[in-house]
Amino acid sequence: MAHKKEVIRISRGAIDLLLVEARANPNIECCGLLGGRDGLISAVLPAKNALQSAKAYEIASEELFALFRRTRAEALEHLGIYHSHPKGENSPSPLDLERAFYPDAAYLIISPDLNASHPVRAFRIVAGRARELPLEIV
Template sequence: MLNIKRSDFEVILAHCRSGLPNEACGMLGGRNGSVEKVYPMRNAKPGPDYYEMDAEEQFRVMKDIRESGFELIGLFHSHPTGQAYPSSVDIAQAYWPGTELPNYPDAVYMIVSLMDRARPVARGFSIEEGRVQEVKLSVI
């Protein structure tokens, strides 16, 4: 389970909406299954069906997470027109190229569907070796 404060969840939703019609992305720092800091990030290759974090921003954020005493516990992105479920591209990109070794095995992949703009749907998943499993999101 991944615990997210209501105010942090609103930051994630606002960032996903601000990216429309393109996908939006970001990272979640925290510990013990609770999000402590949301990092809305730039989509370096924006498209309605694609995101790629800016490499330099990614490095800076990962450093900030470490230096804040947190861990990278989540990665979020939006699906402006798709379901809140990892796409085949999401799954392929979660692995080291050419392998089934997960790049960020401890991170929950949170996907925000904006198919219904008025009613976003957010779900969390772990993507481990060859397996996608839902991780419950608890907004507190």
Template sequence: MGLRISSCVIALIQRAAAEAAPLEACGLLFGSDGVERASVAANVADDPARRFEIDPAALIAALKAERAGGERVIGYWHSHPSGDATPSATDAAMAAADGKIWVIVAGEALTAWRAGASGLHGRFERVELT
């Protein structure tokens, strides 16, 4: 079963990634049966050219809103400006085995992954996009 994601969400993620390059861009994914919306968050990593860290204030605000009946946070997205759209070793080390979706963009390539205990790419299983 694939993950629904709209072309508008894909365009927003690709545009944000291109604008941030050569730094990594990142943000949150919202939805229920698929990715219905994405937001762009500040990358507050100590080395944003090689890593990403979603601004904790943005993440906390989104989770508080979700608990109050707002949009559900289903995952995260980030870019690999000089790599490919597969999880890196750093991504695998950072990922909690919580089932959240990770979308990774590298140029025009965009892939989705579910964080879990095991998978072909460290802690991730590939999710087909529809």
């Protein structure tokens, strides 16, 4: 297992929803959870950015717990967390590294920029270090 090449599998529909979310409000980081089954991300669960900021995001704890409940109720696995970077590169910021509390989750960062070469990128963040993982769109 340790030597298996890791990829993040995601449905085309989920990718499209993430881009819609990121572009809907290009001045505030969008954020939310990603769910799915058998390791395939297929559900996007948008949350409110409690900071209403273009440079950071936070999901209020009550909303986070409600989203986790919904994930369980719909028999979905919690597979990841997403947010957008309205400005600049869609790679983890120092704050993203510091606040990545789920080592098993995929962190997806979206750019609303229509010219971005990779508008959706995936990272695994463990102990403050990020590793980019290839996305397999199915």
